[in-house]
Amino acid sequence: MTTLYDDLFFRTNMWDVGQLPSPPDAYESPDIIPSGIYPTNNPQAYFSSNYNQDVGQSLVIDGPNYIYLRTKNLASGAQSGKVSLYYTPTSLLLYPNKWQNNALKTSDQQLQVFVQATQPGDIAVTDNPFVWEPSAISGDHYCLISRVSTPKHDNPIPQVGSYTDLTAFILNNPGFGWRNVSLTSANSPTFDTTVDYTQGTEAGSITFQLECTNVPGGASVAFSAGTPGPDPLIVLEKTTVPQNNGSWNTSVTCDVPANYQTNITYSYWANGTTPQPGFKLRLKALSYVDQSSQFFHLLRTPQQLGASPELARRMSAQRGIVLGSHVTIGR
Template identity: 30%
Template sequence: MPGYNDIFMRDFVGDTGQIPSTTRVAVSCSPDIIPAGTTQIPNYMTALVNNYNGAFNYFQNIQQNLYNYIYVRGYNLRAGAETGTIALYYAPSSLLLTPASWINNRISNFNGTQVANLSANATNQVVVGDAPFYWQPPPLAPNMGHYCLVAQVVTPNNPNAIPSSGSLEDFAVWVANHPGIAWRNVTVVTSMPSSSYTGFQGIQNPQGSAVLSTLTVRCVNVPDNTNVQLVCPVSGPQPAIAVNGAVGPGNRIQDPKFPNDEINIFAAVSLLPANFQAQVQLTLNVPQGQTLPNDASVTVSYFLNSNTSSKAAHVGIAPEVVGLTSADIGAAAGNGIMLLLGDYTYEFDLH
């Protein structure tokens, strides 16, 4: 895989700027988009350089009706000095963040412009925007979830232009091939009343024809016998999206990237009709007397089902990665792949 030769933002902890991105399970957990709440981080340029590979203790949920400070940083892979700017966008939380849903939603910066400035003196240098973004988000209804953030680095050598159109396959390729674009679609859950939690995410098929898709729920370090449900109550998908299962050995997978984690996968394959838009509801019910550990997380992902003849095949994953087969995802036997379109993660910090 080639490496990016410019300032980039990580898709996930451990991302090194390879093209296409080396993860095909989650791309919307960038540790370089840092919503820090309603107060500034003291000495933020030094602090966010020093903790680049350390504890990510500054992340907070976006607070509605209040002004939030949001910091963005990058890493310079260019041989020598480099400068650039960062733009930051927002959209209501969704499993598919095509540019049409956020391109007109710019967040202003504390420096009085709509961008933060970056300046690296040398290669392999962490760089932080010269000022935080400062934003008071409008309120959302509970079933609209939270806001997602999208950051764009622009440099003289890589403008990282945002596409105005294209198919879902084109979008999957763009997401995988642009280290200058990053997403942060994460909710930090700090309470779980009555041993249950519910979250909502938007899902859509903006194309004029039906698409075969897979929704997955990836549970990390969630206790056995936790009930997991993912339901779309709107008619249209065939078959209906209705996941209902329990965490346990029967749906556990081994991920060599995360050998110390217990990972369980649930999946639903469905044909989404043309121009479809709805909400999916994730519900977790933890067994009585148990709690989620601090390192627990749940990621809901949206994949486009395709095959190896697709122009986007090089950024796809085999269905076996998430415990499925080509036959399960409706592709020709032995040729099925899955193209990641988007995801949303819930991180649990209950103690």
């Protein structure tokens, strides 16, 4: 008779239904999901709907890769837990001492993410992805290791020193997942820059504006943050810079909740172009207000703030202020 695990678990491969011991091969978990260089809208709905598929992608070298974890609830009732994610260069024998100190973080610098399944059989997905910018390495492979800790099974990382103990650990611990992942240079940015963003105690509509100065037409830019909360997410997907006279910008406007904190990564792809003298990328956070604000007559028009024609039309009756900015200057 097959014995099933009784808690949140990660599959070792597509054929794993939670049986003990876990079926080989162990390094193919479809529940560790590198999803590309942009966060996913409504990850709970998306990654639970394709649970019968492996939708993981290769890791983009030096890009902000967003990685989601999903677990299935094999407990008899509701269950919750905290998940963690680790990495290591691929090795034939992945003893825990090779990866236990290599924990990845989310955009808001969390080492653990809460997940919850309200019913038996539910799929619980991280709403806050881990983010990682892997460097190129010899062999072009890493291994990602996931861990879920619940009230029923804390699943501490064991001290394993022999291959017999390693075998037992892999086969008898469905609270851990393993995935070998390959690297790709396709879509690797020429560079990216990460900057902290803290909303403060007041919720509000914030325009995130990326200004390109002396950036050649044909290059591309993007920015993103994985931390959930803003509506929509703080994401500008890869956008080609048009031919311009030395100044061009693009933006997204988001409703940001109070006390929100994250890291925003903005990226640049040269795409074979040559940066011009005076090259700058500047990420700004702006707030616009209408005439009911006491500050309206003290602030600047969208055009004065360098808004794109579309944003200037949309904000034509409003005035704005730059709350903060971060610049990368070409040398």
